[in-house]
Amino acid sequence: MNIKEIEGLLKRYYEGETTLAEEKLLKEFFSGDHVPEHLLPYQPMFRFFTHEATLTLTEENQEKSLNRRIEQYREETSIVRTHPGKKRLYYLSGIAAGLLILISLVFVIRNEAGKRQHDELANPSAELAYTQARQALIMVSVGLNTGIDAAQRFKTLDNAMAQIQRINKYYNYQTQFINPEWIQNPSTNK
Amino acid sequence: MNLQDFNTKVYPLKDKIFRFAKRMLEQTEEAEDLVQEVFIRMWKNREKLDEYRSLEALAMVTTKNLCLDKLKARRFPVESFNDQRQFIETIAEETRPDHSDLVLGVKEAMGTLPEHSRMIVHLRDIEGCEFDEIAEVLGMQENAVRVALSRARKRIREILINDKSYEYQRN
Numbered sequence: 564m565n566i567k568e569i570e571g572l573l574k575r576y577y578e579g580e581t582t583l584a585e586e587k588l589l590k591e592f593f594s595g596d597h598v599p600e601h602l603l604p605y606q607p608m609f610r611f612f613t614h615e616a617t618l619t620l621t622e623e624n625q626e627k628s629l630n631r632r633i634e635q636y637r638e639e640t641s642i643v644r645t646h647p648g649k650k651r652l653y654y655l656s657g658i659a660a661g662l663l664i665l666i667s668l669v670f671v672i673r674n675e676a677g678k679r680q681h682d683e684l685a686n687p688s689a690e691l692a693y694t695q696a697r698q699a700l701i702m703v704s705v706g707l708n709t710g711i712d713a714a715q716r717f718k719t720l721d722n723a724m725a726q727i728q729r730i731n732k733y734y735n736y737q738t739q740f741i742n743p744e745w746i747q748n749p750s751t752n753k
Numbered sequence: 754m755n756l757q758d759f760n761t762k763v764y765p766l767k768d769k770i771f772r773f774a775k776r777m778l779e780q781t782e783e784a785e786d787l788v789q790e791v792f793i794r795m796w797k798n799r800e801k802l803d804e805y806r807s808l809e810a811l812a813m814v815t816t817k818n819l820c821l822d823k824l825k826a827r828r829f830p831v832e833s834f835n836d837q838r839q840f841i842e843t844i845a846e847e848t849r850p851d852h853s854d855l856v857l858g859v860k861e862a863m864g865t866l867p868e869h870s871r872m873i874v875h876l877r878d879i880e881g882c883e884f885d886e887i888a889e890v891l892g893m894q895e896n897a898v899r900v901a902l903s904r905a906r907k908r909i910r911e912i913l914i915n916d917k918s919y920e921y922q923r924n
Contacts, residue, residue: 578903579900579902580899583883586877604913605910607859607913608859608909608910610856611856611859611860612878612879615776616879616880616881618768618771618775619771620767624781625767625785625789627785628786628789629789635786
């Protein structure tokens with residue numbers, strides 16, 4: 564292969580313009596022994612590329628790797644087994660704490676309510692006092708009205724008395740005016 | 754998709770997945786494990802696999818996502834065994850005879866690239882993927898892939914040639 568061509572290919576290679584076929588040519592050229600001195604610095608790179616492409620994974624290595632993986636998997640699962648347990652415990656303790664708070668709240672509220680009921684029986688609350696006072700007042704007011712009814716009758720009596728008094732006055736006056744002696748000596752009139 | 758289909762269509766992707774994972778994670782064992790992970794994911798999803806246009810693209814996208822997840826997790830470094838293993842592995846690789854210093858330099862240079870650029874260079878220069886395939890795997894526009902690829906290649910050249918040209922000048 565012409566050295567000039569190789570130089571041209573190299574130039575295009577560094578611009579990323581060579582095709583795979585051209586790159587293969589370059590690799591072949593540099594794996595040969597007739598590389599001119601000024602191109603020698605490029606040789607290791609192309610040789611390295613060619614060499615690396617032959618690297619394979621042997622069955623033996625795969626076997627080893629598989630065993631390592633199985634070992635690793637065992638370790639992981641043993642870790643995994645304890646790990647979610649811890650996590651679950653964490654969540655469970657949270658739930659338990661929540662329930663505890665809820666239950667204690669219910670107890671406190673119930674206790675409070677019971678105590679209040681008890682208190683109401685011992686010393687009547689304002690409401691109870693109010694209703695009792697109201698009832699008493701109603702009773703008083705009803706009694707008051709019946710009293711007034713009774714008093715009404717006294718009034719008629721009063722009126723009657725006043726009439727009687729007026730009649731009496733008139734009678735006295737008449738007797739004084741017509742026959743004063745009769746008043747002093749009623750027996751003489753007969 | 755049954756087991757037989759899975760074996761003929763998905764399983765052969767193992768090397769490609771492995772290379773991609775190794776490029777990103779820079780660690781052989783982790784890359785091997787990641788291949789299994791990708792297969793497990795695809796197997797769990799086997800009922801829907803026939804709906805995908807390209808199983809290869811799906812596998813590569815899955816690999817990419819898993820790698821990025823792993824790399825992200827690494828940013829919160831866990832004091833590890835992994836680091837030691839990686840260190841030992843690096844030493845082992847560096848002393849391997851078929852790796853010359855120069856080739857190792859390329860690996861290092863690629864390692865310094867940002868994740869996205871590294872993926873592009875890997876898929877193009879090592880796996881030989883077309884631009885539209887890379888675009889699909891990375892969720893980019895083809896043109897953006899081309900531009901990023903050019904930039905990443907130049908960056909590698911900068912690292913390699915600048916380092917080595919010093920040596921060349923000295924010699």
